[in-house]
Structures are given as C-alpha cells and as structure tokens.
Amino acid sequence: MVDLGDFEPGSGESASGQADSNRSTAGDAAPSTSEETDAAATSADRTPSDAAETDGSSDDVAFERYDAAPAGQDRGIGAIAVSQGLRVAEDGDDTSLRAYVTTGNRDTVRLGKYLLVPYPDDELLFSRITALEYAQEFQTDDATEIHARRAMRRDEFEERDYKFVASLDPLAVLFEDESAGGSETGGSDAGEDDGDLKRRMVDRVPKPGAVVAEATDPDQIKTGLKIPADGIFLGHLSVGGEKVRTAAQPPTIDYRLRDDYDHGDPLVFRHTLVAGGTGSGKTHATKNVLRQLLAEDRTYEMDDGRSARLAVVQFDPQDEYAQMHDDNPAMDDATARRYEREGIVHGGHDDTLALVPKEDGVPYGGDNHRAEQLEFTIPFSMARDRPWLVAGSSLNENQYPALKHLLERFFREYGNSGTYAEFLTFLDDPALREQLDESGRVHESTFDAVKRRVHGVPNGVFDQSARPITELDHQLVRPGGLTVIPTYHLSTSRAKELFVLAVSSMLIDDKLSNAPDSSRIKETPLLLGMDEAHNFLADADTVQARKVISKFTEAAKQGRKERLGLFLVTQDPQDVAESVFKQINTRLVLNLGDEDAIKSVNIPPELEDKVPYMEKGQAVVYSPDNSEPVELVGLPVCLTRHGE
Secondary structure (H helix, E strand, C coil): CCCCCCCCCCHHHHCCCHHHHHHHHHHHHHHCCCHHHHHHHHHCCHHHHHHHHHHHCCCCCCCCCCCCCCCCCCCEEEEEECCCCCCCCHHHHHHHHHEEHHHHHHHHHCCEEEEEEEEECEEEEEEEEEEEEEECCCCCCCHHHHHHHHHHHCCCCCCEEEEEEEEEEEEEEEEECCCCCCCCCCCCCCCCCEEEEEEECCCCCCCCEEEEEEECCCCHHHHCCCCCCEEEEEEEEEEEEEECCCCCCCCCCEECCCCCCCCCHHHHCCCCECCCCCCCHHHHHHHHHHHHHHCCCCECCCCCCCCCCCEEEEECCCCCHHHHHHHHHHCHHHHHHHHHHHHCCCCCCEEEEEEEEEEECCCCCCCCCEEEEEEEECHHHHHCCHHHHHCCCCCCHHHHHHHHHHHHHHHHHCCCCCCCCHHHHHCCHHHHHHHHHHCCCHHHHHHHHHHHHHCCCCCCCCCCEEHHHHHHHHCCCCCCCEEEEEEECCCCCCHHHHHHHHHHHHHHHHHHHHCCCCCCHHHEEEEEEEEEEHHCCCCCCHHHHHHHHHHHHHHHHHHHCCEEEEEEEECCCHCHHHHHCCCCEEEEEECCCCCCHHHHHHCCCCHHHCCEEEHCEEHHHHCCCCCCCCEEEECCCCCCCCCC
C-alpha cells in the first residue's frame, strides 16, 4: 500500500544544492509540520552570504541589508477588506461591509461584538459582527487525501494559511457635536473637549484598509446603541451571554430604560412585557425591575404640575411578590456596595401590602413574607357596570343583553347594596320569568340560560366578611407603594379570574374616566402588573373575552397620557390578545423553547435565533423607542427576597 503522508527526500537529494533549494521553496508554500515551519523561518533570517555558503555557490555576491523591523505596533483587530465589495446602502440587504481579522485576534472575535471603524475626519462607524468565516488564502484544493492526512498529523492549525473575515452590520455614525449643550444618549461625558458625542444613521462608506477595532469605550457603545445614560436599570449589556467589558470602571455597561419626558412619555407608561419559560428567571427579573421603579427619588409629572411617585399593583399567582417587602439574606455587603456605586436600588421595600382576596372557607397562608396583610371582598354592586363579571365565558350575543337587563332591573329594586345571594333569589321568581317572556324583553329559554350561568359563579366570592375593594382605594393605590394581590390560594381558576378582572377593571375605569369614583386612583401614576397575563388577556370568541380585551386595549392606548402603565409577565406571549400586545413598547425576552412563543414576541431574526439557547437570567431587549435591540445579562442576585 502506498503511503501518501509527508514525502521524505532520499539521501542522495541532499548532495544537490538545487534540490535543497527546491525543497525549501515547497516547504514555504505548505509546511507539513511546525518543525518545517520553524526551519523555513530560520532560513529566511540568514544573511545573503550565509545563504550562499549553504547553497554551495562559489559566486561571491553581496546584497545590501535592510532593517525589516515593523514600524510601530498593530492597532485594532484587522482592516476593512474590499475583495468582495465595500458598500453601505439604505437597504441593509444591499450592504457589503467586511473586515479581514489578523491571526492574533481571531480567537477573541465573536458574533455580536461591537466594532469601530474610523473615517478620515475622525468620525466613527459603529458596527456589529453578524458573520465570521474562513476562506482559502491560496488557490489550493484542501479536499484531498494528502491534505487531510497532513492535517491529521499536525498538532497546530496554521492560521496564516487562511483568511478570516468578519461581516459587519453598520449601526450608526458617531461624531462630536460641538454646538450641542447636552447628549441625547449615553455619551454625556464623551468628548468634553470637543463637544458631545452624537449618533446618526449610516450615510458614509469607510475607506478600504481602514483599521477595525473593538469598541471598548462605554460612552461610544451607549451612544452607538442609543442606550440612555439614565433611567430604569434592566441589566448589563452582553454578547453571547458574556458581559461586554470596557476599560472604564465599572467595566460593564448598564442598560437603562428611558424614564423622563425629554423625548416623549416615560416608557413605563408605554407598557412592558416580560416573556420567559419556566426556570428562565422572569420573576427574578420582574422583581428587580419593579424595585427600581419604586425608588424613593423616582417621580413622574402629572397634568396639574405635581410630581408623584409611582404606585404599583401586582397580581401574584404564586405568592412571590410580597417577598419584596424583605431584604435578600443572600446579598452580601460587597455586592450591596457595588450595586450602590452603579446606581442600582436594592433591599426590601417597606411600603409593601398584601391585599388578600377573601373567599369563603379558603385561608391564605402568607407565611413566606413579612408584609402587612389586609383582606378584601368584591361587592356584587361592581357587576352593575361590569356584567361580564358574572357572565362566565359562554354567554352568546343574545344572552348577554338579557343579563344586562336583569342586572339593571335588580339594582333599581335593591340599590347598590344588593348582594349576589339576593340576585339569585331575584332570578328564582317564576313571575319575573313569565313577565319578561310575555313582554318580549327576554325569551324564557334565554332567561333560563342566563340563570344557569349566574349560578355558575363560584360560591363565596362576592360579599364576604371583609372590606369591599371599592372602599380600599387608598390602600390599593399608594404613591411609592407596592400592593400585591395573591391569588394562588383561591379554589378555582374562575375565582382567580374574577378577582383579577374585578380589581384591574376598577383601576382602569377610574384612570380613564373623566368622573372617577376615586380621585386617589385618578391622580396617582400607576403601574398595573399582571403575572401569567395569558390567562386573563387571551383572545377568545366570547362576549366576556371581547369586553375584557376591549377594556385593556383602551387602557394600553390611553395609558401614556393618563400615567397608567401595563407590566405583563407571561410564558405564553402568543396567547396575549394582539390588540393589547401591539401597544407594548418594551419587550424583555428570556429563554423560550416554544417556536410559536418566540415568533410572537416579534424581535429581530438575529436575536430570535438566540432565545432558545439563553441561560437563566439572559435576555433580549427590544424597545424601539429606547435603543437598538440588544442582549442583556440580568443581575445574579435578586435585589429583594426571592424564593423560600
């Protein structure tokens, strides 16, 4: 069998200088081992006279020697290449921007890294790596037996034998604006001598051979990505799950959500979605965001000129959010000091109240937190303006108007003090059934269907031995306060739904009304947080679902001017009604394994592909009115108590 490995010359070949020369040339083109490579390099370092002696030449030829030492040091990671075109265009698909990466920098280059390319006039092209590839340096066929066998015997990969090229996505042009008095983005401290750092859309092509360097200045990165300097802390900028490091202190880059009126309404009133599967860390992340919103110095301007702190009402299906009252025992002093230096609010929130739904015969534990507890009930009078509270999910278009008529008639007779039990007795009157049928107002079969649905409301929900929620507006909504409404202890999903929709509808109605029942609710900036939002805001072809979705859609549309924000948390974002979903500006997407769920959050494709592989705490932020889409790593430690 013929061995096609490295071909060793016979002993007779060494007697010929020409043969040695030929072999040396071939070795330079494709050295088979590291020893051969070193030998070739040693040969290249010899003086001309040494070479003549080695080659056995009798000619005494003298060559002038030149200093071949490199001038200066390498800058950056490589240079712009034009071998496959160099073009920037309005249509991103027509853009062709590539950089050759030198051998010493190839191991550190990753997809998603942020790079800078200088223009001749000191402006900078800020870009992101979108693709990496190796290409042949020489015209050769590496799909051969000889090449493969040599590669199998070689200990090291010869980088110099290949081109390494990075494809770049140009994001912005950075420039110094000497006329500006303040920066719009994170570059507030950049360029103090020459002006403020600004960004604009890419409108220039860089020069061929321009040096490409990794972006390491936090002001340049924040400005390039349009990240605000101040606002609500969400996490640290990352690439591929690793935090972006800079030469500054701290070396990480904080990502913040715009929270002022300089460029429109604060984004908290333009609504937020946190989406993540089980174990992705969405509750941990939500608690950390809510803790920032409840900071003592965070206020919002009202129409009457006042500044008021935000009130947060959080529906809690797993009894986790009342823990925000307590400090996290796992947070050590060093971590706490680091968070303080970075302007991250931490520690338990003293003004936390667990407002507990009262269901007859169903106790609430609440032994995993130290927050104050207060029970409440839903008075049946709330159904007067909200018939869908007792409609269930199966009334049709004929039955729902019949229910409304029956409720109106009942409350005319009994007043607002009428109870659910009295309403059931009211429907049991056969004379009423007959009268409505004969008058043509409600057909007897429709009457019977409505009666069955009303009897289907869980017993022990309305009119229990606790204060009505309608009398607790000052406890429910407190400037700077967190009100948690736990529902895990309730007996049925229907009971949970009823409590959540009753309280949330009361808040929304007063917020949007020109004649609210509660001035406290109307005049306080409010964030309505709903965990497992897909259970309450799903599209469905029922009267009740359409009424609920219509109410929340109106709240989402008018929230910004009424200082009302929705904060939705879900593992099934695809089930949230589209009319509500499309009003959400900020989407914090953690790990999702379901393809439909990933598609529904509508994030850029390059980030969408990463979502199934993100570890706990990693997230993608898509907030078009705040920044470019980016990856984040959340804090490893919850800022308040979390878990058992």
